[in-house]
Amino acid sequence: MAYRAEPPDGGWGWMVVLSAFFQSALVFGVLRSFGVFFVEFVAAFEEPAARVSWIASIGIAVQQFGSPVGSVLSTKFGPRPVVMTGGILAALGMLLASFATSLTHLYLSIGLLSGSGWALTFTPTLACLSRYFSRRRSLATGLALTGVGLSSFAFAPLFQWLLNHYAWRGALLLVSALSLHLVACGALLRPLSLAEDPVVGGPGAQITSLLCHGPFLRYTIAITLINTGYFIPYVHLVAHLRDLGWDPLPAAFLLSVAAISDLVGRVASGWLGDAVPGPVARLLMLWTTLTGVILALYPVAEVPTGLVALTVAYGFTSGALTPVAFSVLPELVGTGKIYCGLGLVQMVESIGGLLGAPLSGYLRDVTGNYTASFVVAGAFLLAGSGVLITLPHFFCVSAPTSKPQDLVTEALDTKVPLPEEGLGED
Amino acid sequence: MRTKAAPITSLPVREEMTTKYSNLTLESHSISMTAMPMKENNKGNQICVDRGIMLQRNVTLERPNMPAEKNITLERPSNVELTCQFTPSGNLNSVNVTWKKGDKLLEDNYLVNATGSILYTQYRVAVINSKQMGSYSCFFGEKKQQRGTFNLKVPEINGKNKPLITYVGDSVVLICKCQDCLPLNWTWYTGNGSVQVPIGVPVNDKYVISGKHANETKLKITQLSEDDQGTYWCHAIFELGESEGHVELVVLSYLVPLKAFCAIAAEVVLLVAIILLFEKYTQKKKKPSDDGKEIEQGEQLKLDDSNGIENSGPRHRKNESVGQ
Numbered sequence: 001m002a003y004r005a006e007p008p009d010g011g012w013g014w015m016v017v018l019s020a021f022f023q024s025a026l027v028f029g030v031l032r033s034f035g036v037f038f039v040e041f042v043a044a045f046e047e048p049a050a051r052v053s054w055i056a057s058i059g060i061a062v063q064q065f066g067s068p069v070g071s072v073l074s075t076k077f078g079p080r081p082v083v084m085t086g087g088i089l090a091a092l093g094m095l096l097a098s099f100a101t102s103l104t105h106l107y108l109s110i111g112l113l114s115g116s117g118w119a120l121t122f123t124p125t126l127a128c129l130s131r132y133f134s135r136r137r138s139l140a141t142g143l144a145l146t147g148v149g150l151s152s153f154a155f156a157p158l159f160q161w162l163l164n165h166y167a168w169r170g171a172l173l174l175v176s177a178l179s180l181h182l183v184a185c186g187a188l189l190r191p192l193s194l195a196e197d198p199v200v201g202g203p204g205a206q207i208t209s210l211l212c213h214g215p216f217l218r219y220t221i222a223i224t225l226i227n228t229g230y231f232i233p234y235v236h237l238v239a240h241l242r243d244l245g246w247d248p249l250p251a252a253f254l255l256s257v258a259a260i261s262d263l264v265g266r267v268a269s270g271w272l273g274d275a276v277p278g279p280v281a282r283l284l285m286l287w288t289t290l291t292g293v294i295l296a297l298y299p300v301a302e303v304p305t306g307l308v309a310l311t312v313a314y315g316f317t318s319g320a321l322t323p324v325a326f327s328v329l330p331e332l333v334g335t336g337k338i339y340c341g342l343g344l345v346q347m348v349e350s351i352g353g354l355l356g357a358p359l360s361g362y363l364r365d366v367t368g369n370y371t372a373s374f375v376v377a378g379a380f381l382l383a384g385s386g387v388l389i390t391l392p393h394f395f396c397v398s399a400p401t402s403k404p405q406d407l408v409t410e411a412l413d414t415k416v417p418l419p420e421e422g423l424g425e426d
Numbered sequence: 427m428r429t430k431a432a433p434i435t436s437l438p439v440r441e442e443m444t445t446k447y448s449n450l451t452l453e454s455h456s457i458s459m460t461a462m463p464m465k466e467n468n469k470g471n472q473i474c475v476d477r478g479i480m481l482q483r484n485v486t487l488e489r490p491n492m493p494a495e496k497n498i499t500l501e502r503p504s505n506v507e508l509t510c511q512f513t514p515s516g517n518l519n520s521v522n523v524t525w526k527k528g529d530k531l532l533e534d535n536y537l538v539n540a541t542g543s544i545l546y547t548q549y550r551v552a553v554i555n556s557k558q559m560g561s562y563s564c565f566f567g568e569k570k571q572q573r574g575t576f577n578l579k580v581p582e583i584n585g586k587n588k589p590l591i592t593y594v595g596d597s598v599v600l601i602c603k604c605q606d607c608l609p610l611n612w613t614w615y616t617g618n619g620s621v622q623v624p625i626g627v628p629v630n631d632k633y634v635i636s637g638k639h640a641n642e643t644k645l646k647i648t649q650l651s652e653d654d655q656g657t658y659w660c661h662a663i664f665e666l667g668e669s670e671g672h673v674e675l676v677v678l679s680y681l682v683p684l685k686a687f688c689a690i691a692a693e694v695v696l697l698v699a700i701i702l703l704f705e706k707y708t709q710k711k712k713k714p715s716d717d718g719k720e721i722e723q724g725e726q727l728k729l730d731d732s733n734g735i736e737n738s739g740p741r742h743r744k745n746e747s748v749g750q
């Protein structure tokens with residue numbers, strides 16, 4: 001078994017990008033388009049919309065809080081079996097949901113079961129992607145994450161069509177079949193043995209070392225702050241526009257425009273992240289600061305042209321910060337600990353995500369408009385970018401090659417046999 | 427001002443009728459029209475063929491006589507007052523005013539009045555049952571006859587435009603409702619082509635008609651089977667007539683989506699098999715040459731290790747020696 005000193009940066013890595021693309025589409029695209037089902041559930045179960053929306057909330061919460069589980073299992077067994085199991089769980093959840101007779105049934109099947117499935121797929125895949133690339137990591141991540149945006153475009157009309165032809169039970173059955181493709185995506189994740197793997201040890205040891213790792217903790221705090229402010233515009237932009245007197249159709253159209261500029265931002269930032277020398281954390285800080293400033297400017301803009309310009313800019317910068325956010329982590333903790341690292345970050349940042357939207361809603365109820373919400377969102381983002389400055393090598397000119405270098409020489413000396421990452425890897 | 431053809435004052439004959447129904451609500455509606463002026467304007471050159479001779483001149487195509495129409499929704503008996511006002515282009519006196527219900531000319535019950543250059547005519551009718559519903563039109567006869575129409579209708583019922591999809595064995599609730607109306611009664615029919623068969627006549631468990639508020643009705647059908655597929659009509663009965671809406675029901679068997687599910691699941695299994703087999707195949711091709719490479723790598727690395735300090739800078743050099 002040969003341990004690579006360097007990630008391949010291409011070759012099979014592009015198949016992993018493809019797999020990650022479809023996975024982000026199937027996990028987050030489905031979650032985002034689930035709103036189409038809500039109307040049907042409200043009518044079918046005769047429950048208020050608030051109770052029905054808990055289905056998605058539980059699903060997202062389980063996906064994020066369960067990320068460390070996915071990470072730990074991937075470290076032990078490799079990403080492939082974990083992601084394939086996750087795919088089966090996600091599909092099973094949807095399948096059982098099609099037989100639901102009450103809302104609780106849906107909470108358990110879609111929320112808990114599918115949520116756990118998603119927890120086992122998304123984080124290991126992105127971590128695996130980070131291991132396959134080093135020089136082109138940001139670009140690969142950016143390309144993979146475009147799956148989220150594109151699938152939201154495609155799935156919403158698709159789900160509506162399914163509902164029109166099969167009603168919600170049949171539609172859930174077919175969405176379950178769609179989610180089975182996660183298993184196929186998982187099959188594409190060929191295990192990769194990198195040189196630092198034997199050194200970093202098993203998952204327990206990794207988590208302990210991560211929790212004592214200063215830069216990692218600071219990064220986690222920064223990401224959590226960013227996450228708190230990040231989702232607020234998505235949730236409240238349309239409502240804010242309606243408050244200003246916009247009609248629903250132009251408001252929805254503006255959201256689509258934001259989605260397009262988000263896509264462009266992801267790819268552009270991914271390319272930029274690799275092209276610019278130096279730590280990627282600087283670019284993350286740049287995009288986060290810009291997003292924060294734009295959000296703070298929202299209350300000032302009243303003119304339609306100003307709002308459109310701000311929304312396009314917001315879409316671009318918020319999309320731009322996603323791939324670099326994922327790319328910073330391997331630079332901090334090394335590709336050996338990436339699974340556990342990413343899992344922990346996802347779990348902690350979810351707190352921010354869960355708090356952000358209700359906080360914004362509360363501010364709106366108290367103040368009467370969205371000014372305070374947007375400004376606070378911007379403030380969270382700026383705070384997050386401020387914490388990013390404290391990361392190591394922030395002001396260096398050249399790329400950080402810190403830990404992995406030393407780990408490689410150690411690893412090749414000791415040649416510790418590793419229990420996981422089966423046979424026949426590249 | 428006087429006109430030639432219409433009586434001016436209100437009508438004594440019908441007054442008793444109006445007082446008899448004076449406890450009913452009064453509804454007033456009006457339409458206003460203006461005559462289109464026949465002026466020349468420079469909007470485009472039109473080629474006119476007049477008796478075989480081609481002429482070219484600037485003309486305004488006379489705007490087509492756009493019918494002014496108003497829909498009036500009536501639920502319960504009321505006194506209705508319909509007013510048409512008209513601004514003629516020429517002389518007020520030359521205008522001929524008539525009223526029609528449908529095609530039938532109305533003799534009385536209306537008055538004509540004029541202030542300044544505007545001509546008013548008003549028709550009053552006590553609507554007590556469905557016979558008085560329909561289309562009432564006022565006609566102003568000038569060079570070109572102008573027409574205003576009032577359509578008296580019962581409230582519309584909304585069923586569902588999209589067909590309802592259900593599965594065998596399920597139960598479904600069909601809902602018909604109307605906006606602000608309170609019908610006297612609701613009835614349901616199932617449509618078989620053009621024949622409508624009433625539902626719920628022998629009261630059984632399968633069909634349950636209910637409705638929380640007066641402005642809606644719900645038909646619950648249990649134990650659905652494929653025979654229950656089709657169009658269902660809901661009739662709302664008012665004092666002034668009947669109105670209907672419809673809902674289409676489609677009953678599918680579970681096999682329909684299940685077949686699609688199995689097809690997609692089979693496709694996924696196939697994909698996974700292809701991916702894993704492809705991997706096994708490419709590894710088999712590598713295996714024989716791999717062993718040799720590994721030994722080389724081991725030796726190479728030992729050599730590099732001794733130069734560790736010098737090689738700490740450029741990583742790409744090490745990459746090349748380790749090999750792919």
